[in-house]
Structure formats: structure tokens, C-alpha cells
Amino acid sequence: MTSERPRLRLGFLTHVQGRDDDFARTYRNAQELFTVADELGFDIGWVAQHHVPLGGGGLSSPWTFLAHAAARTTRIRLGTAVTVLPLENPVRLAEDIATVDTLSGGRVEIGVGSGSSDLEYAAFGRDVARKRELTSRNLDVLRQALAGREVGAPGFRIQPAPGEFSDRVWQGVFSAQGAVYAAEHGSNLLLNRAAYGFDAPTDEVQRPWADAFLAAWDGPRRPRVGLSRFVFPAKDRRTALRHIGDDVHRAALRMARHGAFPEGLDADEALRRFHCFYGHPDEIVAALRQERVLPVTTDLIAQFNPAVPDHDATVRALELIATEVAPALGWTPARQAEPASASASASASASASAGV
Numbered sequence: 001m002t003s004e005r006p007r008l009r010l011g012f013l014t015h016v017q018g019r020d021d022d023f024a025r026t027y028r029n030a031q032e033l034f035t036v037a038d039e040l041g042f043d044i045g046w047v048a049q050h051h052v053p054l055g056g057g058g059l060s061s062p063w064t065f066l067a068h069a070a071a072r073t074t075r076i077r078l079g080t081a082v083t084v085l086p087l088e089n090p091v092r093l094a095e096d097i098a099t100v101d102t103l104s105g106g107r108v109e110i111g112v113g114s115g116s117s118d119l120e121y122a123a124f125g126r127d128v129a130r131k132r133e134l135t136s137r138n139l140d141v142l143r144q145a146l147a148g149r150e151v152g153a154p155g156f157r158i159q160p161a162p163g164e165f166s167d168r169v170w171q172g173v174f175s176a177q178g179a180v181y182a183a184e185h186g187s188n189l190l191l192n193r194a195a196y197g198f199d200a201p202t203d204e205v206q207r208p209w210a211d212a213f214l215a216a217w218d219g220p221r222r223p224r225v226g227l228s229r230f231v232f233p234a235k236d237r238r239t240a241l242r243h244i245g246d247d248v249h250r251a252a253l254r255m256a257r258h259g260a261f262p263e264g265l266d267a268d269e270a271l272r273r274f275h276c277f278y279g280h281p282d283e284i285v286a287a288l289r290q291e292r293v294l295p296v297t298t299d300l301i302a303q304f305n306p307a308v309p310d311h312d313a314t315v316r317a318l319e320l321i322a323t324e325v326a327p328a329l330g331w332t333p334a335r336q337a338e339p340a341s342a343s344a345s346a347s348a349s350a351s352a353s354a355g356v
Contacts, residue, residue, distance in 0.1 A: 006222060007332070008297070008298065008299075008300060008326075008329070008330050008331045009043035009298060009299045010041075010042050010044075010299075010300055010326045010333075010337065011042060011043055011044035011045065011046055011077075011079075011226070011299055011300065011301040011302070011330045012033065012037055012042055012045055012046065012301065012302050012318060012321070013046040013047070013048060013301050013303035013305070014033055014045075014046070014304075014305075015047075015048045015050065015058065016047060016048075016057055016058060016059040016065070017055060017056045017057050017058065017305065017308045018055055018056040018057050018308065019056050019083055019308060021053075021057065021160070023057055026056060026057040027057075027065065029311045029314075030059075030143065031065075031069055032311070033045070033315070033318065034069040034072060034076060034078075035073060035088075036315055036319075037076055037222075037300065037318055037322075038072075038073040038076040040206045040318060040319060040322040040323070040333065041333025041334045042300070042318075042322060042333075043076065043077060043111060043299075043334055044076065044077040045069065045073075045076050045077070045078060045079070046079045046109075046111070046301060047059055047065060047066065047080055047081070048080070048082065048176065048305075049080060049082065050082050051084070051087070051117070053116050055288065055308070056240070056308055061095065062080045062083060063083075063099075063100055066079075066080070066104075067099070067103060070100060070103050070107065076107070076193055076295045077108070077109055078104055078107050078108055078109065079110065079170070080101065080109075080110060080111050080112075081107065081115035081170070081172065081190055081226070081228065081279040081301065082111040082190065083110065083111065083112050083113075083174045084113065084114070084115035084120065085112040085114065085130050085134070085135050085138045085139060086115065086121070086134035086135050086138060086277050087115065087121070087124045087126060088138060089136070090138040090139070090141035090145065091145055091151050091152050091158065093138075093142060093144050094141075094145030094151075095158045096159050097110055097146065097165075097249075098158055098159070098161070098162040099160060101163055102160045102163075103245070106163050108168065109164070109168050109192050110146075110168060110169055110170065111169075111170035111171070111172060111226075112135070112139060112170070112171055113172035113190075114131040114132060114134070117200070138185075139171075139185070139256070140240055142169075143165075143169065145158045145162070146158075146162045146165040146169075147162070148161055148162055163195035166186065166221075167188070167221055167224075169186070170187055170188040170189070170190045170224075170226060171185075171188070171190060172192065173188065173189065173190070173209065174192065174195070175209065176208055176209045176212040178209075178215035179209040179212045180216040182213060183214070183215075183216035183217040183218075184216055184218075186219050188223055188224040188225070188226060189209075189210065189224070190226045190228065191206050191209065191226065191227050191228060191293065192356060193230045193305075194230075194273060194275050196206050196255070196260040196261070197259070197260060201272070202275035202293050203274065203275065203292035204292060206293050207296075208291050210225055210293050210296050210297075213225065218293075223298075224297050225293075225296040225297050225299065226298070226301055227291075228301040229275065229277060229300065229301070229302060229303070230248075230274055230275060230277060230303060230305075230307075231278075231284060231304075231317075231321060232244050232277070232304055232307065232309070232317050233278070233279070233280065233317055233320035233321060233324065233325055234279065234280070234313070234316075234317065234320070235280065236279060236280050237280065237283065239268040240279050243307065243309040243310070243313050244276070244278060244309060245271070247268075247307040247308055248270050248271055248276060248306055248307055249265070249267040250273075250306075251270070251274070251306035251307075252265045252270035261273050274306065281320050281324035282324075284325050285325055285328040285329065288325070288329060289329070294329070300329070300331070302318075302321050304317065315335065322329075
């Protein structure tokens with residue numbers, strides 16, 4: 001395995017939420033983020049699967065969504081962070097993945113995890129107590145199917161014939177043990193924006209997980225470490241807080257009711273618990289340079305969840321990430337792009353003309 005560090009890749013993650021239950025508008029706006037990010041040079045766009053609705057929506061069917069995004073974009077890679085694997089038939093899932101990969105010209109990344117919602121497991125008739133077992137079993141079948149091997153019955157292989165996926169499978173983990181498991185099974189590592197159930201800062205908690213993953217890796221290729229972080233740049237901290245502060249605080253209070261955070265958090269502690277980077281791009285860059293996991297990161301993944309900024313503010317934040325934040329951290333765009341505001345206006349006009 002080469003010792004040279006791979007080029008830092010830049011991604012964004014959307015949980016596909018809006019301010020109301022207008023799913024058509026929420027999904028349309030989320031699709032717009034993929035076209036904007038594609039033009040800005042982002043390397044990967046990720047979506048998260050949620051069967052139980054979030055405030056203002058959520059995405060139950062990520063591969064249908066990504067198929068549409070593939071048709072609207074030309075270069076950006078398309079991934080899930082994560083698909084809730086125990087709730088899927090892994091053979092059917094492999095067929096969907098292979099189809100989107102074929103339609104997109106080989107741009108798919110597949111991130112999987114076990115999920116956490118008891119209600120989702122009950123709705124799909126799965127035993128939540130067996131989620132780790134089900135994740136391991138389904139991941140093995142999924143890998144076999146995406147390798148073009150027989151699955152399910154003698155002589156059966158999925159169609160279309162899949163491309164090479166050995167370096168495109170990711171696992172979301174929440175412990176050092178999970179990180180070692182991912183490495184031993186040849187998956188790339190996905191780290192969440194926050195570490196729940198810990199008082200220490202998220203990066204202090206997660207850096208040992210990343211180190212355990214890298215120490216356990218014994219594959220022929222260099223593994224990838226995807227670092228998801230809440231990153232919301234604006235003209236200043238006050239402006240940023242106006243877009244994100246209340247949402248983050250409410251989310252922290254909700255999670256406290258389930259034991260993920262302590263009760264009675266104030267707004268500042270909520271922002272700390274979600275490990276938020278916000279404010280002027282220069283402030284964010286300075287803070288990210290102190291981030292303990294970033295030095296071993298290959299893929300920086302920016303997200304705004306649990307905040308739900310308005311669409312224009314979200315587009316502007318993506319533009320600032322791509323033009324001011326990420327380049328200062330060593331990222332170089334895949335290609336020069338027109339300003340996001342121009343691309344967004346052009347795409348919106350095209351959508352209106354097409355009756356979308």
C-alpha cells in the first residue's frame with residue numbers, strides 16, 4: 001500500500017428536509033443542491049436514508065432519488081450515508097445500486113449502517129436486537145452481489161453486471177470496535193458529525209476510532225476515511241446562528257429526551273455537542289485546522305443537519321465551502337465551476353421551463 005496520502009475529496013450530505021411537509025418542493029430543492037455542487041466541483045454528494053419522517057420530510061428511497069440526481073449531473077459522485085442495511089433485501093439493493101451506477105457512468109458510492117430507530121425495525125418486521133447480526137449478514141450478501149457472484153440461488157447473478165465496487169463500500173460506525181470491524185471487512189470508514197453519549201468533544205472521541213480503523217486495515221489499497229461535519233459558513237457568526245441556532249438547539253433537546261445528550265442543554269452547549277463549525281469562512285478554517293480527525297481524513301463531508309436553513313442560504317453555504325473553506329484546507333476542485341448563484345438560477349429557470 002502506498003504511503004502517499006490521497007487527494008482530499010470534498011462532499012456534502014443532505015438529509016432531504018424542508019420547513020414543511022411539501023415533499024415535492026423539499027425533494028426538488030435537494031436535487032438542486034446536487035446540480036449546484038456538481039458545478040462547484042464537489043467530489044461527492046451524499047444522502048441519508050430515513051424511513052421515519054424528520055421535521056419537514058426525510059428520504060425513504062435514496063436510490064430512486066440518486067437515479068434522478070444522476071440524470072441532472074455530469075461528474076459528481078453519488079452516495080448514501082447511510083442506507084439502513086438490515087431493513088433491505090441485499091440482493092434487491094444490489095440491483096438498484098448497479099442500475100444507478102450504470103446510468104451514472106460508474107459514479108456510485110455505497111455507505112451502509114444499522115440505523116437506530118425501533119419504529120423503523122418494527123415497521124419492516126425486523127428485530128432491532130439483531131441489527132448488528134443483520135447488518136453483517138446483509139453486507140456479505142451485498143458485497144457478493146456487487147462482485148458479480150452468484151447470490152440467492154445457484155446460477156443467479158444481478159443485472160446489470162456491476163462495476164468494480166471493492167473500493168466503494170463504506171460503513172458508518174459509532175465505536176472503535178465498529179471501526180475495526182469495517183477495516184477487517186474491507187469497507188471505508190464513515191464517521192458521524194457528532195459522537196453521542198460522550199461528554200468529550202466529538203473529535204477527541206472519534207480520533208481513536210479512526211486510528212483503530214487504520215491500524216486494523218490490511219488490504220491491498222489505501223482505505224478512505226470519510227469525516228462528516230456540520231459546516232455552515234456565512235458572512236459572520238450572527239448571520240450563521242440566525243439560520244442554524246434554533247434548529248440545532250431544538251434537536252439537542254429532542255435527543256436529550258432519548259439519552260443521547262444531557263438534559264437542559266443551552267444553545268451554546270447544543271452547538272458544541274453537535275460539533276458545529278459556523279461563522280465566517282476564516283473562522284471555520286481556523287477551527288477545522290484544530291480538528292483532530294481531519295489529518296487522517298480522505299473525504300471531508302459537510303452537512304447542515306439538524307439545521308434546516310432556507311434554500312438560498314444553503315446554496316450560498318455550499319458556495320462558500322467550495323470557494324473559501326475547503327481550498328484553505330488543501331482541497332482542489334475537480335474542475336473550475338461557474339458561481340453557484342448563477343448555476344442555481346439557470347437550473348431553476350430550466351426546471352420552470354420544463355414544468356418540473
